[in-house]
Amino acid sequence: MLKVVENRQETWSEYAGPYPMAYRRRIAWGDCDPAGIIYTPRVLDIAMETLERWYVDVLNAPWYELNHDMKMGSPTVRCEIDFIAAPKPDEEIASSIEVEAVGNSSATYVVTGRDGDGHPYFRCKIVSCFIKRPEFTAAPIPNDIRKRMEIYRDACGEV
Amino acid sequence: MLKVVENRQETWSEYAGPYPMAYRRRIAWGDCDPAGIIYTPRVLDIAMETLERWYVDVLNAPWYELNHDMKMGSPTVRCEIDFIAAPKPDEEIASSIEVEAVGNSSATYVVTGRDGDGHPYFRCKIVSCFIKRPEFTAAPIPNDIRKRMEIYRDACGEV
Amino acid sequence: MLKVVENRQETWSEYAGPYPMAYRRRIAWGDCDPAGIIYTPRVLDIAMETLERWYVDVLNAPWYELNHDMKMGSPTVRCEIDFIAAPKPDEEIASSIEVEAVGNSSATYVVTGRDGDGHPYFRCKIVSCFIKRPEFTAAPIPNDIRKRMEIYRDACGEV
Amino acid sequence: MLKVVENRQETWSEYAGPYPMAYRRRIAWGDCDPAGIIYTPRVLDIAMETLERWYVDVLNAPWYELNHDMKMGSPTVRCEIDFIAAPKPDEEIASSIEVEAVGNSSATYVVTGRDGDGHPYFRCKIVSCFIKRPEFTAAPIPNDIRKRMEIYRDACGEV
Numbered sequence: 122m123l124k125v126v127e128n129r130q131e132t133w134s135e136y137a138g139p140y141p142m143a144y145r146r147r148i149a150w151g152d153c154d155p156a157g158i159i160y161t162p163r164v165l166d167i168a169m170e171t172l173e174r175w176y177v178d179v180l181n182a183p184w185y186e187l188n189h190d191m192k193m194g195s196p197t198v199r200c201e202i203d204f205i206a207a208p209k210p211d212e213e214i215a216s217s218i219e220v221e222a223v224g225n226s227s228a229t230y231v232v233t234g235r236d237g238d239g240h241p242y243f244r245c246k247i248v249s250c251f252i253k254r255p256e257f258t259a260a261p262i263p264n265d266i267r268k269r270m271e272i273y274r275d276a277c278g279e280v
Numbered sequence: 281m282l283k284v285v286e287n288r289q290e291t292w293s294e295y296a297g298p299y300p301m302a303y304r305r306r307i308a309w310g311d312c313d314p315a316g317i318i319y320t321p322r323v324l325d326i327a328m329e330t331l332e333r334w335y336v337d338v339l340n341a342p343w344y345e346l347n348h349d350m351k352m353g354s355p356t357v358r359c360e361i362d363f364i365a366a367p368k369p370d371e372e373i374a375s376s377i378e379v380e381a382v383g384n385s386s387a388t389y390v391v392t393g394r395d396g397d398g399h400p401y402f403r404c405k406i407v408s409c410f411i412k413r414p415e416f417t418a419a420p421i422p423n424d425i426r427k428r429m430e431i432y433r434d435a436c437g438e439v
Numbered sequence: 440m441l442k443v444v445e446n447r448q449e450t451w452s453e454y455a456g457p458y459p460m461a462y463r464r465r466i467a468w469g470d471c472d473p474a475g476i477i478y479t480p481r482v483l484d485i486a487m488e489t490l491e492r493w494y495v496d497v498l499n500a501p502w503y504e505l506n507h508d509m510k511m512g513s514p515t516v517r518c519e520i521d522f523i524a525a526p527k528p529d530e531e532i533a534s535s536i537e538v539e540a541v542g543n544s545s546a547t548y549v550v551t552g553r554d555g556d557g558h559p560y561f562r563c564k565i566v567s568c569f570i571k572r573p574e575f576t577a578a579p580i581p582n583d584i585r586k587r588m589e590i591y592r593d594a595c596g597e598v
Numbered sequence: 599m600l601k602v603v604e605n606r607q608e609t610w611s612e613y614a615g616p617y618p619m620a621y622r623r624r625i626a627w628g629d630c631d632p633a634g635i636i637y638t639p640r641v642l643d644i645a646m647e648t649l650e651r652w653y654v655d656v657l658n659a660p661w662y663e664l665n666h667d668m669k670m671g672s673p674t675v676r677c678e679i680d681f682i683a684a685p686k687p688d689e690e691i692a693s694s695i696e697v698e699a700v701g702n703s704s705a706t707y708v709v710t711g712r713d714g715d716g717h718p719y720f721r722c723k724i725v726s727c728f729i730k731r732p733e734f735t736a737a738p739i740p741n742d743i744r745k746r747m748e749i750y751r752d753a754c755g756e757v
Contacts, residue, residue, distance in 0.1 A: 123355045123356075123357050123409060123411070123416075123681055123682070123683065123684055124416070124682065124683040124684065125416045125635060125683065125684050125686070146623075147651075149643075149646075149647050149650060150313050150314065150319070150646075150650050150661050150662075151313055151319040151320075151321065151322075151643065151646065151647070153313060153314050154309050154310055154312060154313070154314070155309065155312050155313070155314060155315075155316045155368075155369060155502075155503060155506060155507075156314075156502075156506050156512050156514070156572075157314045157662070157666070158514070158602060160309070160310040160487075161310075161483065161487055161514070161515040161518075162310065162480050162481075162483040162484045162487055163310075163480075165479065165480040165483050166480045166626075166628065169478075169479055169480055169626075169627075169628065170626050170628075173626060173627050173687075173688075174624075177688060183687070183688050184473075184474075184627050184687060184688075185473060185627070185634075185686060185687045185688060188473060188474050189473075189634070194474050196282045196474070196476070196479070196522065196525060197282075197479040197522055198282050198521070198522050199519075199520065199521050199522065200479075200519070200520050201517075201518070201519045201520075202517065202518050202519075203516070203517050204514065204515050204516050204517065204518075204600055205600070205601065206600065206601040206602065207514060207600055207601065207602050209314075209602070209662060210314060210650075210660070210661060210662045211650075211654060211660050211661075211662060250282060252282070254474075257282075257283070257284045282522055282523070282524065282525055283523065283524040283525065284476060284524065284525050284527070305464075306492075308484075308487075308488050308491060309487075309491050309502050309503075310484065310487065310488070314661075314662060314665060314666075315661075315665050315671050315673070315731075316503070316507070317443060317673070319646075320642065320646055320673075320674040320677075321639050321640075321642040321643045321646055322639075324638065324639040324642050325467075325469065325639045328467075328468075328469065328637075328638055328639055329467050329469075332467060332468050332528075332529075333465075336529060342528070342529050343468050343528060343529075343632075343633075344468075344475070344527060344528045344529060344632060347632060347633050348475070348632075353633050355633070355635070355638070355681065355684060356638040356681050357680070357681050358678075358679065358680050358681065359638075359678070359679050359681075360676075360677070360678045360679075361676065361677050361678075362675070362676050363441055363673065363674055363675050363676065364441070364442065365441065365442040365443065366441055366442065366443050366673060368443070368503060369491075369501070369502060369503045370491075370495060370501050370502075370503060413633075441673045441674075441675050441727060441729070441734075442734070443734045468631050468632065468637070469631055469637040469638075469639065469640075471631060471632050472627050472628055472630060472631070472632070473627065473630050473631070473632060473633075473634045473686075473687060474632075475632045478627070478628040479628075480628065481628075514600045515600075516600050527632075528632060568600060570600070575600075575601070575602045
């Protein structure tokens with residue numbers, strides 16, 4: 122019988138930098154296609170993983186809790202990606218996230234993936250909206266989340 | 281604002297063959313790795329897609345309904361895969377499914393992927409258990425599902 | 440020992456419609472996330488699979504041949520996606536492709552995913568460039584490919 | 599125009615432990631399905647990523663070099679997975695690898711994924727063969743790779 126494991130309770134502390142936050146991960150063999158470079162959609166996978174990590178570390182709103190406990194969600198409504206350079210397997214990407222705009226029930230992010238020398242691999246703009254479940258109708262960004270978004274955005278601005 | 285679309289209500293009719301059922305799909309460029317052949321884990325993706333389709337067409341128990349409406353689930357507890365030949369991009373695979381065993385709260389399947397000439401690409405044995413949610417404890421296979429499993433198993437035997 | 444299977448030689452005939460071409464596929468359980476709807480990057484997977492199929496059926500330039508035999512490639516340089524509605528598992532998507540622009544060594548496509556009633560799930564603009572390998576420098580679109588692109592674009596315009 | 603970036607030349611030094619090596623990664627939202635737990639095939643993704651990392655760090659034979667420079671490959675011929683517990687999004691998995699057998703042109707590995715307390719999520723046995731390209735016929739394991747496999751296997755045995 123398969124067990125289900127509850128999320129470990131980790132103590133969260135208010136994010137204290139660096140600004141912008143960078144998510145690091147290796148390009149796997151399976152992220153790449155027979156051309157020997159990253160398969161186009163995997164770039165959006167990396168951008169979304171970056172956003173997911175930021176929700177955990179900076180906003181203290183892991184998507185699982187946002188959906189399950191808070192009966193909310195933050196689906197993507199638009200994205201734009203510029204593919205600047207194509208990583209090969211085993212490259213390490215540092216993917217950083219900045220907040221471009223915080224609206225009433227939506228927010229806009231820019232995620233930039235870079236190589237070890239700081240040269241960009243991609244630039245991805247993501248627009249997410251906030252919804253309440255199960256109605257799936259627009260919901261204002263909760264106050265504590267909004268506050269952390271604005272603090273983070275302002276701190277990045279100073280960088 | 282992103283809309284959520286409810287599953288279209290399709291009329292299901294009792295499965296009437298062929299036995300075994302075959303799920304067909306192309307190997308995508310993105311299923312393959314820089315060696316130019318299918319990336320190992322994508323074979324398990326295809327086997328699971330075959331099982332998923334069989335739950336819809338043969339058992340009338342789509343996983344979404346099984347989880348959401350029936351408060352059950354059928355997680356995988358074990359699988360064994362023999363990789364016999366490696367497809368390249370754009371190959372069409374016919375992936376057939378047979379029932380090896382039906383237990384009280386678990387079932388064993390054999391999924392075989394073949395090329396257009398009937399030569400095998402892979403053979404995958406999958407053992408699933410049935411659970412009730414949210415406890416995630418073992419549950420007997422519901423009677424109508426069990427009955428359809430047995431009819432299908434017997435019909436395949438005649439093939 | 441794992442065998443490698445050569446692509447079956449299928450006879451290609453000049454594409455004769457419909458315009459636009461539509462690629463159909465089911466949303467798999469594994470395409471969806473714990474929110475119960477398609478995971479954002481899987482939309483780009485579907486858009487790219489549509490483009491890949493169009494290269495096979497309409498352009499007679501499967502990506503494997505383009506890369507391996509013709510020593511070329513057509514990497515993505517930009518995409519824009521509008522997420523309009525979110526499909527759930529087992530929905531069938533019809534994803535159609537139109538040509539917006541044909542340049543010297545790049546082309547722009549619009550891929551639109553729709554449900555069974557024709558309502559859009561997503562709209563994805565993709566810009567690809569043509570390159571020669573292994574230099575990975577810009578290359579003009581080969582004449583026969585360009586011609587088929589233009590015939591297709593014009594035929595869609597009449598729809 | 600999209601650039602392609604060459605793999606950064608990192609200095610490799612002979613692996614010095616720990617034994618077994620552990621690959622760590624978070625379970626992403628997109629690794630999980632609408633049941634709220636990891637989608638079955640993603641477990642094999644994690645096992646293969648562990649094997650890939652071990653080829654880089656321990657064997658000094660990244661798959662890209664093995665394929666591209668050495669004209670070899672190490673495709674999977676069989677795997678067996680026991681799914682013991684199901685992680686949810688954002689769990690961190692430590693996935694360790696042990697060598698069970700080193701043959702003439704094949705090797706057998708056991709990859710075990712564990713949670714932060716050391717409880718197992720999964721156990722995956724992988725059998726790979728070595729081939730030469732482009733013939734895709736069996737090839738003996740190169741001597742330096744074999745030697746490192748055996749040293750690692752023996753060092754793990756002492757753990």
